[in-house]
Amino acid sequence: MSDWTEKLPQAARDYVAGRRLDEVECIISDIAGVARGKAMPASKFAKQSSFFLPNSIYLQTITGEWAENPVGNFTEPDMVLVPDFSTATAAPWTADWTLQIIHDAQDQAGNPVPYAPRNVLRRVVELYAAEGWAPIVAPEMEFFLVARNTDPNQPIIPPMGRSGRRAAAKQAYSMSAVDEYGKVIDDIYDFAELQGFEIDGILQEGGAGQIEINLNHGDPIKLADEIFYFKRLIREAAMRHDCFATFMAKPIEGEPGSAMHIHHSVVDSVTGKNIFADAEGGETPAFMHFIAGMQNHLPAVIALLAPYVNSYRRYVPDFAAPINLEWGRDNRTTGLRVPISGPEARRLENRLAGMDCNPYLGIAASLACGYLGLKDGKMPPRPECVGDAYMSADELPTNLGDALDTMAESAPMREVLGPDFCAVYEAVKRNEYKEFLQVISPWEREHLLLNV
Incomplete structure (x- = not known):
């Protein structure tokens, strides 16, 4: 050797x-x-x-x-x-x-090249380290298995299952729905084992052919590496069985979108204790400041969490995507959810990121928001939302152009992520947005060609 x-x-x-x-x-x-x-x-x-x-x-x-x-x-x-x-x-x-x-x-x-995504995430993790903190994340990955689509002009449709029928929607948590494409799941497990990755769980989500994979909590850079690898692994497993795996935020019209929910906690670098829990197990001021940081700064990083024009099709009311900055305990209608846990595992789940985001940049952006809240140490979050937050007032950018403008206007976020990175990212994304705006969609041809 x-x-x-x-x-x-x-x-x-x-x-x-x-x-x-x-x-x-x-x-x-x-x-x-x-x-x-x-x-x-x-x-x-x-x-x-x-x-x-x-x-x-x-x-x-x-x-x-x-x-x-x-x-x-x-x-x-x-x-x-x-x-x-x-x-x-x-x-x-x-x-x-x-x-x-x-x-x-x-x-x-x-x-370090300042606009390399892995370096951007490391920069944010090092800002935590300088304060004596170590951030911990646990990502959830949602994606669709779809029929092979070789003509971009044709709509994406669900894959054929082992029963000979196409995958059905509205079957969340159904074991028989997962069994429909069990051979793909088997290969995902086998590939992950050979690559040394531990899967915490696989389940059927609400969309037709939509799957969620949960990963164990750990170091942000290590988890981002794993998602980076997992996307390729999953695509290869699907290709073996005559279907595609897609991480588009909204691949199928009328179906829910795919998110990358990110669970966050922060531990003391010396003691290893969760700074979100006090000695009696209660919620600490630091926990509240972290939530406040998310609420105050998430609009400035939506361009990173929702990086494509398609991303904003996921932000549609009544499609299981919380498009708000509310927070709540065990409340899945809020953009920021505090899951049920013991004090040692107290954490905040950011439900806004799409699965189409770069995992390094999505995790870096989310951590950056919490970091700014912790560093401020003064601002409390708004009162907890205890009801249905799906219909909350719009507070987030609703298209890529507005999201990039909001990012450009945030001096604190540009400082945390790095001004050179922000400049390069904005240049790339504005170029993509300009290209998209030159494309004429079927909707426009159908409704405008002869009617206006």
Whole structure:
């Protein structure tokens, strides 16, 4: 076993044990959360300590176009990619023996590239650490299995189940509904086990072919890495069984959208005690300040939690998406929910993020809101909502353009996330929004062509 393989996590070691490793995929997340990088023979990887990619990958839109560089010239200098061996994991769907390794992006002087999503999340986690805090998160991932869609002009429809019927909606928590596509679920479990990931639970959600996977709580960067990997893993499992997995916020008309709910707690870095609970188990002022930070600053990060024009189709009343800044105990109609738990597990669930967000940026944005509330330490949250909050007054941006404007106007959030990152993100997203506005939809052709 060579030196670098000795740094691998146990699951990766087990995967390659007794086998000849063929290939290593050196990957990073771009702004959208797409895996970018390069693959190389394992023998070549063993001889190199770093690799190179142009920094322009962070200026690429989801359509493959390029935004203007707002923080420098468009000369495409190379970044240095440094492997984080703790992230090494199998790629069990490949034909040969392959490992994936997430890399950190540095400039040529060794500084973190400020608009690399993993670095943005690390920046926020380090702000907590400087105060003696360690944030803990537990994400929930919702997604749809859908029939193969090779023509973008055709609507997305549910997949065919083992019964020969298409997956049905309004079957939340139904075990028989999950069994309809059990082979896909089996492969998800198998891939996750080979990659060393622990799934806390899988359940049927309310949409046709909509599934939720819950992950155990832990370190924000580690959990973001896992979601980054899980998206690829789930897509590969679906493709094996003649369907697609999609993380679009709203893929099917008339169906609920897919969220990435994020549970937050914060522990004292020295004692390991949850700062949201006092010695008697009661709620602390810090807990209230964290909630207040969410309420005050979430509008400024909706562009990160809902990053595409499609994202705002999820924010529709009466479709199980809480589009408000209310908070409540065990109240799923509020955007901010305090789940039932013991004092040691007291946490706040942010229910606003869509599953289409980049996991590094979605978690960073949510943590940034709570951090600003903790740092302020004065502002209390508004009174708890004890009724139905679904019909609360609109307080959030309702389209990507407004969300980007709100983000641009928030000096505190730009400081926490990093001004260079915010500038690059805004440039990419405004480019995407401009492209979308040039597309004429079927609705417009149907209702406006002959009627106006």
